[in-house]
Amino acid sequence: MSIALNRRQLFAGLAATAAGVAAARPRSAAAIESIARNNQHKFKFSLAAYSYRNLLSSKSGTPELTLDDFIKDCAKMQLEGTELTSYYFPDPVTDEYLRHLKHLTFTLGLDISGTSTRNDFCTPRGEKRDKELAYCKRWVDYAETMGAPVIRVFSGNPQKGQDPAEGFKLAVEGLEECCEYAGKHGVFLALENHGGLTATVDGMLKLIEAVQSPWFGVNLDTGNFHSETPYDDLGRIAPYAVNVQIKLSMKPTGGEKYEADMRRLAKIVADSGYRGYIVLEYEEAGDPRQECPKWIDKLREAFV
Numbered sequence: 610m611s612i613a614l615n616r617r618q619l620f621a622g623l624a625a626t627a628a629g630v631a632a633a634r635p636r637s638a639a640a641i642e643s644i645a646r647n648n649q650h651k652f653k654f655s656l657a658a659y660s661y662r663n664l665l666s667s668k669s670g671t672p673e674l675t676l677d678d679f680i681k682d683c684a685k686m687q688l689e690g691t692e693l694t695s696y697y698f699p700d701p702v703t704d705e706y707l708r709h710l711k712h713l714t715f716t717l718g719l720d721i722s723g724t725s726t727r728n729d730f731c732t733p734r735g736e737k738r739d740k741e742l743a744y745c746k747r748w749v750d751y752a753e754t755m756g757a758p759v760i761r762v763f764s765g766n767p768q769k770g771q772d773p774a775e776g777f778k779l780a781v782e783g784l785e786e787c788c789e790y791a792g793k794h795g796v797f798l799a800l801e802n803h804g805g806l807t808a809t810v811d812g813m814l815k816l817i818e819a820v821q822s823p824w825f826g827v828n829l830d831t832g833n834f835h836s837e838t839p840y841d842d843l844g845r846i847a848p849y850a851v852n853v854q855i856k857l858s859m860k861p862t863g864g865e866k867y868e869a870d871m872r873r874l875a876k877i878v879a880d881s882g883y884r885g886y887i888v889l890e891y892e893e894a895g896d897p898r899q900e901c902p903k904w905i906d907k908l909r910e911a912f913v
Contacts, residue, residue, distance in 0.1 A: 643848030644826060646882040652912045653886050655690030655722035656683050657854060658697055660891035660901055665697040672697075680713055686902050690722030692888050693757070695748060707754040721757040722886040723799070723852055724748065729765030730783030731776040731805070742783060745798075749791045759797040759852050761828040762787070764816060766805035780806055781819045788822035799828035799852045810834060810842035817849055830890070831874050832856025840873055847881035854888045855908060871911035878912070887912050 658665060661682075664674040676697055683691040691714060699706060714721050726748040732738040745762065752760050762784070767776030788798050800807065800816060807813045817827065829850040834842040839859050855874065860866040878887070889904055891897050 643881070644851065646884055648882050649884075650879040650882055651884040652878075653689040653720075653722075654905060654908060654912075655688055655692050655720075655886045655888040656686065656901060656905065657692040657888050657890040658694040659692075659725075660889065660897050662694075662696075664897070676710065677713060680710070680717065680719065682898060682901075684717040684719055686905050688719065688905065690720040690886050690888075692722050692886075693724050693755070695724055695726050695751075702751060704754060707751055711755050720886075721755050722888060723759040723761060724752055724755070724757045725761045728762055728783075729805075730763075730780040730787075731765035731767050731771070732783075733768060733771065733775075733779065738779075738783075742786060745783075745787045746790045749787070749794050749796050752796045753794040757796070759799050759826075759828075760791070761799045761801045761852060761854075763801055763803050764806040777806060777815070777819075780816065784816070784820045784825065785822055788820070788824045792822065792824035797824050797826055797851050798822075799826050799850075801828040801830050801854075802833045802846065803830060804833070809836065810845050813846055817846070826851030828852045828854060829878070830854045830856065831869060832859055832890075832892070835860060835862040837861055840870075840877060843874070844877045844880075847877050847883065850878070850881065850883050850885075852886060852888065853878055853883060854890045856890055857893055857904065871907060875912040 658676060658679050661674060661679050665672050665676065665679065676693060680691050693710065710721070726745055728741055728745050730741065732741050748760055752758075764780045764784075765776075767773050784798065784800065791798050800813075800820075802810075802813050806816060813827075827846050827849040829843060829846055829852070831843060831854065833856075836842055839861070855871075857869055858866050859869050887908060889901065889908060891901050891904065893900065
């Protein structure tokens, strides 16, 4: 299939040929195609390295743990996967190190469920933007070497004094350019609902509708919508998810944080027919090495 084939054509083709697909699920308010699945959800479980951020960070000197330690903890938790957040890789990242991670995860029976990169696709044209795009593409290369199928990315934020419409246009162009590159390497880019242009569900859907690539999808982060109706918002983007990250709490703008309803989140994701990784991103207090195993068990109970 040509990489130039747009996302609508790809999904339409898959939907037309998928055998045994049941009646179509309720559609989002956005008149765009969801990802074609087989209407039977299936979950695997992973943990984001960001959950260990204080243990893996080198800001205060030598990190307490390495990514190797984190990976071994994921195996001890009987996870199927491990998400290797880019922030905790050594600088420079070498092919030798990437192959080491691939070897370690495979021998421990783990998939590298995904990775991530910092980026801002709203950056105006020029040298700085060129570096942003090159950095994202470099992480596509890294993901391919490791065997990671998806990279979670951000839209970016409109710059000071920038016309919001121009910021949106630049974000779409950046996403499509990087998706075209990613597709040539067999890697998905998953747009996270994470502030900026994606702070609201309507802003998120506007980008989903605009970006045309069969290698584009959504990283559904359950803690990043801050409206009064976050569950409804998540339900609207769930049909486009290629990765799901679970946070343990929610917080409306100007309101108090409250514990997320895991079973309600599980139903939203299951109803979309999602098949893939449920990734815990632990951001609460306490030692993550003690708390994450407990919450992984709770996720397995809720997401069935």
